[in-house]
Amino acid sequence: MEKQYRAVIRQKIVDSIATSPPPLTHRDVWLPQVRGKATAVIGMRRAGKTSLLWQILRERLASGTPREGLLYFSFEDERLAGLQASDLDLLVETYYALYPDWRDQRRAVFFLDEIQLVAGWELFARRLLDSENIELFLSGSSARLLSREVATSMRGRAMEAVVLPFSFRESLRHQGVEPTGNVTQLPKAVRSMLAKHLLTYLHEGGFPEAQGLDVRNRVELLKGYVDLVLLRDVIERHAVAQPLALRWMVRQLLGNAGSLFSINKFHADMKSQGINVGKDTLYSYLDHLEDAFLVRAVNLASDSEARRRVHPRKIYPIDTGLIPIFDRSGKANLGHALETLVLHELDRRGAELGYVRMVDGFEVDFLARYPDGHSELIQVCTHLDAPETAHREIRALQHAASDYPDAQQLLLVLERPALLDLPHDISLITAQEWLLMA
Template identity: 65%
Template sequence: MQSQFRPIIRQKILDAQAAPLPSLTRRDVWLPAVAGKALAVIGMRRAGKTSFLWQLLAERHALGVPREGLLYFSFEDERLAGLQAADLDVLVDEYFRLHPQWRDQRRCTFFLDEIQVVSGWEVFARRLLDSENIELFLSGSSAKLLSREVATSMRGRAMEAVVTPFSFREALRHAGQEPDKPAPNLGKAGQSQLEHLLLAYLRDGGFPEAQGVAMDARSRRELLRGYVDVVLLRDVIERHNLSQPQVLRWLVQQLLGNTAGAFSINKFHADLRSRGVPVGKDSLHQMLAHLEDAFLLSSIALATDSVRRRQVNPRKVYPVDTGLMAVFDPSGKPNLGHALETVVLHELQRRGAAVGYVLTSSGYEVDFHAALPGGEQWLVQVCLDVSDAATLQREVRALQDARLDWPRARMMLVYLSAPPALAVPAPIELHRAIHWLLQPMDGTS
């Protein structure tokens, strides 16, 4: 097959396989184990998807797969501008010309990054799975195709692995401070240090590029603001050809400036109308969906079996990263209580839980009801400081009231600070945040 891109593709293959493996912070991303599927690595821009592809490549190499059996190829290269779906066969062609002993004889692995820039790539990827002995990983995010659409475009032939900003454990690992034993087994000094680091994590967030004490607060804030601007412009405004970008920005300010708060499209729409802004409710619903598709934020509904109750009650909205809170909070500072709540939600989602919030008939609210993949249910209340007796009593009462509707659920109170002697009625479980967040993914101590 003749192609003007053949020499470029061949050289990129040679360069990628000759390049030293980068030294990267290991990520704790859950990978589905389903044979015969491609794996689509998805997530918000700058969360570390490309780095994760290299991590997967390095892990296979460490297990004994030679470098020639592992190919990382990025399509984000100006020399490949104009590449068509028909040219993608050149990639396979050139790879097996370089390594003919691998064709059909051994299973090689392709890591195709930013493949969505090539129109028609989906047919090529499905054909690779059907006709070649290749394990396939895909990733990408752009205005042409959002990262989640990389998976859906494969029509059932791909599973998703979601890469988020660093978890608390990953942030500690990145800084070289991950504990080498369970957090409860650390001494008092070690636990105090962890609490200090958690406060910094709640404030600064987990985007890899924003880590490190060397970055001042203003630089970090501008970096994160830039991330949001790119998502809004490329992944929402350009991608969906929005005609009211200012309304989108007002919506984002409302959502990210009110983390963990109840949000109602109806109320926001009424507020805009009172200011003379002509926009339809359907447009606002679509904007919220676009923001979630771009992984900028997530919203959770009321935990109930009633579809009508879910629809009529407001949703609670959380940013993808706590570092974004100070960018949009009018005070310029994050609410640490809401930041801790956000981090707990992200940890539940990493564990594969379906999450909603609870509002009891008596008017009490519990932050999260989590239905875990194994069938276990958790009621999780998050509180920054339970030193005040009235605060503790309110949190306990909410859990007890919620359990009347969820009798099989474990009740957990996750807190940052507490008095030395803290007691709650059984079977409520007390969890210090630095311990709970560093538990293994199965939830065991």
């Protein structure tokens, strides 16, 4: 069997080195840069993890690394079925047999895709970092290469690069209409074009394969993504005993983006439907869905762990394109989609997030704390033309600012209102400008 594996591995290495990086839409993914650490590229299925590996390879090639020093190797190959961790040394030995000048003398870069298919890969990866002059990128299905598992199994030897579906800017780039220059000084025609694209993005989302599809094909594609995540990354992986309760939870979460989600209330709803499932089980299901990157949970912003625990979390889907598929209200729900889009953009910018709820009932969508120390209170709203809406959103920010006086107050809207008297300490900006500023 080893002889068979050796021949396949050799051929895959030769083929990989001879392959030119494919032309792909550039992704704006933050990559950690700490020598001696592997980079674990993680994210939901079909978000573009493999494409990012090829992008990094192409960038290293452009910066002067010879092609033979850049090895992309996918373990998703039926000829490698049954490969064990003890067989992984064949990859290293075969590579250096083909390119002996790279051993110890030069720093090769290995991109190991779908490595989670080999049980025990973690020991191999750690040893590779310790014993060879190799920069290591790891990626694969989120079913077996989750962020918390990488942190545990690699014992501090890996850092994460999270791949989300296309951002708004990336979707524009994919379509060849990404604007250049100062986004606040664009011509009126360009601003109108961007506004139209933003409305389309809010409805269709950013999954790369879904771009440009008609409604029926897009819906079926995205439904398939959700079903695959549920089956492979949750039900099979965690031996879910109550798949019906899990699917009810998914429909509830994806169809009510940005809503507060209470396990206690959902447990009561399940009980009323005759579904007997424990609260602890439901908490586990929610954790599994977040681990699989299908949803993103936001806690109450509070320095008190007790307060965070007793308050429900706000739940958002990984992509705005999932909202109209699971929302049965029949409404456009642009506000929910815009809030979801802002959340993921804040994640891309590295912000630590929470939502603010005051004792008087006022609520602000996000308190964002950035790595450089500054913070923002962000309220998201589609339109402010109605005086009562503007008054409510402004008062919420002002009340929250009393608890967070150092935070910049920001009001994000789809369209700038014709007339609005804003307090001097609140900044209003259109969503399309804010999304394109980074």
